[in-house]
Every structure is written in C-alpha cells, then in structure tokens.
Amino acid sequence: MAVHWGSLLAVFLVSLGAAVAVVALVATALWGISARAVTADAAAPRLSRRMGAAVAAVSLTAAALVVLFGFWVIIVR
C-alpha cells in the first residue's frame, strides 16, 4: 500500500500553520480595532487609537497575504 505520509504530514503542517496564523492575525486586528471602542471592558490594557489602527492594518494585511499566497500556490504552481 503506497501511503503518501510526506504529503499527509505536509497537509497537516500547512493547515495548522495557515489556520492558526490567519485566526491569530484576525484576532489581533480586532484587538487593535477595539482601541476605538468607547466601552472599556477589555481584559488587557488598551492600545492608543493610533497604535490600534496600525496593529489592525498590519495584522489584516498579513492575514490577507497568507490567504493570497495559498491561492497562488494552488492556482499558479
């Protein structure tokens, strides 16, 4: 039986890395956006508005790049 263990491992590692990275980046972006919120019920110290916007922009861009890189691998290569 020819089991492609290498490919299966690649699926696991790529999926784990991509999913965790995207979710963490989006969550970080939302944390950054939270700096604009009026209510202060957050569990951690809040960022300044400017810093929050910067964190959100960088995180969302990075998440988008991860997704676009995935599509590039699937479609182009």
Add this chain to the structure above:
Amino acid sequence: MSTLVIAVVLTALVFDFTNGFHDTANAMATSIATGALRPRVAVVLAGVLNLVGAFLSVEVALTISGGLVDEARITPAVIFGGLVGAILWNLVTWLVGLPSSSSHALFGGLIGATWVFAGSGAINVSTVAGKVLLPLALSPVVAGVVALSATWIGYRIATRGDRRTTTRGFQRAQIVSASMIALAHGTNDAQKTMGVITLTLITVGLLPAHSAPPLWVVLAAGLAIAAGTATGGWRIIHTLGRRISDIESPQGFAAETASAAVILSSAHLGFALSTTQVVSGAVLGSAAGRRAGPVRWRVAGRMAAVWLLTLPAAAVVGALAAWVSARGTGGTVLVGAVLVVVSAGIYGLSRRTPVSAATVGAATVGAATVGAATVGAATVGAATVGAATVSELPAQRSPGHAPGNSAAAEHGGDPQVGQPAAAARAA
C-alpha cells in the same frame, strides 16, 4: 456517445446536485448559526463560489478517473450502479439531517459496483487506501486539531479586546472564511463528479486513459454542484450549526479557516477528502477549543456512526444496482426507475411537515423530530438570531452556559427543544 453514456453523465450530475445540497452545511452552517450571514444569502453565495472553485484544480478528478478502479474492466453500467448507490445514501442521510460524507457514498458505490461486476482485482486497493481511505479517516482528526488550536489562540487574543467589537469583527470575518470553504468545496467535491464522468468517457474510449476532464465536464460539474448548494440543505445546516455545539463567531471563524486550509491543501495534493468530515471535525475541534463550550457528544456519536456506515451501505446498494443494470438495457431502465421512485418518496417524506416560519414556531420540536421535517430556512434563521443576540466571549459568561442550552436541558438535553422560544424572541 451512446444513450447509456448520456444516462450515466446525467446521473453523475444528479449526484453532484445532491452532493451540493447535502453539503451546503459544510460551508455555511456555522456562519448561519452565528448570524454572520442570512440563510438565503449564505446558500446563494456558497453556490456561486462552488462554481468558481470547480475551476481551480483537477488533481482530485485525476485521482478518481485514473487509479481508483481498473477502467479497462468496467462499463458505464457499473458506474451507473455506483452512482445510484451514492445518490440514494445521500438522500436518506439528508432526510434524517445527518452530515454524512458524499465522497464516502460515491467511493462506496463505485467500489461495490466494480467488485460485483469485475471482482476485487479490478479495484486498485493501493490507491483506494493511500489516497482515499486513509485521508478520509485522518482528515476529521487533523481538522479537529487544527481548529482546536486556532480557536484556543483566537480566544486568547480576542478576550484582550472589546467584546462587542471582536464579536462583530469575527462575524464579518466569517463571511470571508465561509466563502473560502464554499470555494474549497467546489474545488474538492465538484472534481469527484468530474472524475466519474471522465472515467465513464475513458471506459467507452471517448477519452484516452489518464485524461484530465474536458472543459465541458468541468463546467457541467461546477454548475450542478452550484445549483444543489444554492438549493440549501436546511436539515443538515441545522445539525452542523446548532446541534453539535452552540457556535460563537470566533469558533465559527476558526472552524471555517481550519476546514478551508485542510481541504484546499489536500485537494492541491490530489487527496479526495470528505468536506463533510473535515468540517464536522473542525466544528468539534472548535467546540472543544472553547473551554466553556459544550459539545453534544451524543449527536457527534450519531454522526460518527453514520460515517462508518456510509461506505459499506453505499457499496451494497451500488453493487446491487450494478448487478441489475449490467443485465442489459432493461436492467438499467429498472434501476433508473427505482432511483426515481425512491427519490420521489424521500422527497415526499421530507415535505410532510410544511416548512415555514409559522409552522416551525408552532410545532412541538423534540426528540421524535430530531433531524426530521421541522428544519427549514425559517428555523435556521430564527435560531441564528437567537445565537447572535446572546453571543458572548467566554470571559463574559459563566462556564457551561450556552444560548438555548438551558431550555434544552429542561427537555432531556435535546438541543432542538427551546428553539421555538428563540424564534419567538427573534420575532
């Protein structure tokens, strides 16, 4: 092209359609459950993205058309029998609202039909085990682990932010992640039908061995699965979105992202995964990843039992259908007639209870109707609003509490109980 080949191609497209509405839940159940998307919008969006996804890759189609069974030893009648087994199993599991694997049904039907017609030697056991069975068995576990990790880290970060902002943000992000799944579903599942049609064309010499699917096959398969998806399989959407666990938007986003990553990376490497099992595994993983999130293991256990049954059940029906249809034209017509009659009967059973907001609100929903005829767009939408309204992050809620769960506990733990109340609140 002979009449039989045309009949097989049409039957394959019918299977593709059932695959679409059976698996709409894969892409959209969690988004609908968390209120990220309205039910109708969700299924139409999923349908469109299914069509786009069908054009992304043909690796899985090549796996199916060029290695699963010995194409030189089977006929279109055998493939027809396999498709009949798969369609019937899909319809039965849709009727009872269980997210079984359309892929398992298809492979089971084909394997059973080939076995009875040409013997076990015509089945490429190595390819079946290495590229189909093993990934099918491992994929829910992998998706579960990935979703658990993503959910855990997502909550760890999200609890540092403003609750309302993060909940809304994850709901919006879910529109993207659900779209990714719909795209992945189109890529992975439409290719299975492409593979079967290509296999049929190879068996009658219309295509050389190991051919990639022609463009018209890709287009037809994409359109069929998109149409089925846009129809919406509300029963299974309800099971996956509401009955395994009460999904919150961070969980839904994590589960969908994990599922899309697993399905797309597997499809790229030619593994014919079950999107149903991947998404179910991810939903379970995301439920376990939220410490306060209850997992209804009884429902999960029923799903697992159906997963185990799917391949052998479809194989038996496929074998029987292939044996009859291989007798000649009369046999094929008989099998086709039985398929139509049984399908009509299943559809008639599903229509016994009218599906409307008024009916759902008035109906007694309990254990007897679990997964049966009371689940429709209205139910899903109503449950959605209830979930979205009370959606909270774990830091702000007491452990074990979940929307709709108290009422369910009062009625013997069945999660469907209490949803009319949610519908009333939503109204």
